[in-house]
Amino acid sequence: MNIFEIRLLLIVWAFRALGEGSVVSFACSLCNHLIPNMAASIVIVGAGLAGLTLKRALTQYGIPATLYESYNGPPRHAYSMTLEPRVSKSLWQMLGLGEQEFRRAVAVDGEGRIHASSLFSETQLDAGAFRASRKMLEGLLRSHGDKQSPSPSFAEHGAVGGAGLYGGDSGLGLDVGSGPRIKAQTLVLADGVHSRLRKGLLPNARGPEVLPFITYNGKRRMPKATYDKVYAPAMDGATTLDMHFDGCLLQLALNDIDKKTGIVGLSYTYSRKVRLGDEKELHRPDRATGAATSIPDAFYEEIDRLRELPKPFADAFDVEQIKKDRALHWLMRTIYVPPADLEALAGKGAVLIGDAAHAQPILGGSGGNSAILDGLQLAEHISRHGTDRLADFVDEQLPRWKEDATTCLRRIDEMHTRGGHAKEHSSL
Secondary structure, three states: OOHHHHHHHHHHHHHHHHOHHHHHHHHHHHHHHHOOOOOOOEEEEOOOHHHHHHHHHHHHHOOOOEEEEOOOOOOOOOOEEEEOHHHHHHHHHHOOOOHHHHHHHHEOOOOOOOOOOOOOOOOOOOOOOEEEEHHHHHHHHHHOOOOOOOOOEHHHHOOOOEEEOOOHHHOEEEEOOOOOOEEEOEEEEOOOOOOHHHHHHOOOOOOOEEOOEEEEEEEEEEEHHHHHHHOHHHHOOOOEEEEEEOOEEEEEEEEEEOOOOOEEEEEEEEEEEOOOOOHHHHHOOOOOHHHHHOOOHHHHHHHHOOOOOOOOHHHHOOHHHHOOOEEEEEOOEEOOOOHHHHHHHHHOOEEEOOHHHHOOOOOOOOHHHHHHHHHHHHHHHHHHHOOOOHHHHHHHHHHHHHHHHHHHHHHHHHHOOOOOOOEEEOOO
């Protein structure tokens, strides 16, 4: 029986015994004594999909938690993702929405249809999979969150100075720049693939591994009339389109449609396997995180050599237009944290979830879905067992994390293989 079920029984009993006025406060107080460590403070670091889902699910169970995030503005991830049926069902049930109501709220065009032959079908197109706007999904999770205690931002205290574990009754300590130390009985790190806190807690752990793929992504905004004329006919009612061309993978994805302005957001991706001599200009596996916006001339020259591209790819990969867009150099990163390290941290009250624990490459991976599942399952685990058995949670998740890691490597390789699912074209 989880805390929600216990609370329901207590509310019924308290209503009969005490009357309506004392019901809620009595039930909440008694539950915190009945569930092990339920009153202990829980701090979540990182308001991405894993952190937001965990915070929202804990709130649903009536378990208090505080969420910290370095960025305190509106959702900023203006791209789409394939949402798996098992994940979307758990989300719309948690949020108290109907299936179609949830889909209309987060699908990029209200439907999010994916072509059966699309390489965007990371989930092999299980019935019910669709393309969702991450921006709209995060906004929905935020809007249903606990608004009584707004989440403070790391930015308010300066940069994260590091993380330390402190035993005893004082719980865990988290240093935030020059600001006050944040104390918690349970610390959940959901701060992404570049987690500074993971580095602080596991200074000897390996950093992200960069896979041998050259990948560039651009975003373009246009009037809906332009999208309808240039891109919609080829999309054929779907939200994605991809092809192979001269050994390269080209992808188009509808990200969002602003209902107020009629502006459409479209992203395009160019990707191929690394070749001899690429490391210096095009691959740059050791580049700084902030250098993602630095696009080398070699990339534009390579795009310019793509001759006779069919429409609408010829329009999307127009060099002069790309130079005006927001283009990024994407590194296909993975993270592997040894199970022994994860279990040792959990034994001290610190848990890594999402990309902080098991990052997958953007292409071929299902990192967003996995992050959401992490948040949902950690919240359920805490509702049933409190925060004393976090190592058990890690042990339960390790098989799924390992399977995801193997699957994403196979998928990204398949996506870049000539004659794969995408249409094959050549200018030769």
